[in-house]
Amino acid sequence: MSEAAKSKRTSNFIIQGSILAAASIICRLIGVVYRVPLMNIVGEETMGVYSAAFTIYSIVLLISSLGIPTAVSRMVAAKAAVRKYKDSNRIFKGALLFALIVGTCAALVMYFGAGFFAEKALNMPTAKYAIRMLSPTVMVMAFLGVYRGYYQGLGTMIPSALSQIVEQIFNAVISIAAAYYLYAEGAKADRILNTDIYAVARGAEGATVGTGVGALVALILCMLIYLLYRRVLKRQMRRDKSRHVESYLSVWKTLVLILLPIIFNSAIYNISSLIDNSIFGHYTEFVGITQKEYQGIWGCYEGKYHLLTHVPISFATGLAASIVPALTRAVANQNHTQVANRINTSLRFTMLIAIPSCVGLAVLADPIVNLLFPGNEYNSLAVNLLWIGCITVVLYSWSTVTNAVLQGLNRMNVPARNAFIALVSHVVILAVCLWVFRLGIQGVVLADITFGLTMVVLNMISISRYVKYRQDMMKNYVLPLISSLIMGAFAFGVYTLLIKLVKRNWLATVISIIVAVIVYGVLLLLTKCVDEVDLYSMPKGKTVVNIAKKLHLLK
Known part of the structure; x- marks a missing residue:
């Protein structure tokens, strides 16, 4: 067998994963590029409000629909592996109805609860306008997640990759335009009323408009792709001679059982950010830092440090999306050798990207930050955070892939349990760093490192329990x-x-x-x-x- 044929047989999921990973990186790079003019238009303080509102959006999104692509892809892959295409189609339709119900409820909660979230959870009242603007996007993302999960379960990442890029392009253009317009309108109100809150609040609101528009365009694109391939899908269903087709009730039951541990696991990741925001907000109030300074520091942490470290992590996120259905198919076919090979290959390719990215960010932190955000007030702080926290690129990439491995092995509860333990350690370290050593925002970064390290250790121990394989260290x-x-x-x-x-x-x-x-x-x-x-x-x-x-x- 030739090298090319051997590789094609054993590592096609890497090609598919690389397609989605490349799309994720492109989206992150677009995000970096558009954040530069966005921050120059609205400033650090507004970006802090925008990031805080996005934290609430992320939590509501994960509870309602963030796990849908993984759950649907896993269910569809299991049926497609044994050529039960009628069941695959039933899963798709059942998931769409599920998305309609859950997405609508989540959007309503977010819209009417915006004031509570902003004032009580974030200690940032100006964030309520941005939270309300993001609420319809939750419902759109629920539908979008079903389509992406369906395509991934069938073994193709191209529709998901293409829709992600289109989504981010529209997001970038619309967000900049809306932020520019609404920030100017808010500034006019501030001058008339002699206040300093409306420009910040309306600017943050405008920065979120593109998120919804981008998601809607991506959904339309995925629907068009489905219509184009509908004839092929119908042909596959005609070849399926199975008499029994799963009921919608059975589909929903399985979907919920898969979703719950995914939601719990993802919730812990996002709740850790909300906890950081809340604890750090109260800490700054205690030590006498003004609300404006707090929003600026948090804007630097989210808008510069997190933005840059999450670009390489997005490779692992894209690869993880292909690992779940790939491992599910191997497990369904009881191919233990393929399971071990795919785990080792996914870890290897993740490290090939994550480790040099970590080193590169550490070495070139200062020039990269000053290239992207020339002359900004908090650049030196961003560089300092990157020096401390660049290791999170490796840790979060590693934990993301190992989470996907465990989900693909049908060990859905294990990542959730490990994430809970990691969250406890994260909060303990955060409290010590802030209230004992008074490390400020650097303490938040150290807590992030603790979370990632704990997840990696626990996940690797868990994988070694369920699969016998040797890593090429x-x-x-x-x-x-x-x-x-x-x-x-x-x-x-x-x-x-x-x-x-x-x-x-x-x-x-x-x-x-x-x-x-x-x-x-x-x-x-x-x-x-x-x-x-x-x-x-x-x-x-x-x-x-x-x-x-x-x-x-x-x-």
């Missing part, structure tokens, strides 16, 4: 780390030299990143951390192999 962790450290040294050296010669931060930063990527790729091949089979497992792998052979990096 050298290729999965040691060689990527060594290559990343050398890459980091090159990046730092090139930037230091160029900034002295050209004295332009943007040019020195961009060239340093390009050099870092090239050096890292060459080192992976020279150390044989990545071989020909691995390259064939990636999108455009054949092209990469041909280039590597011409450069004598592969034999």
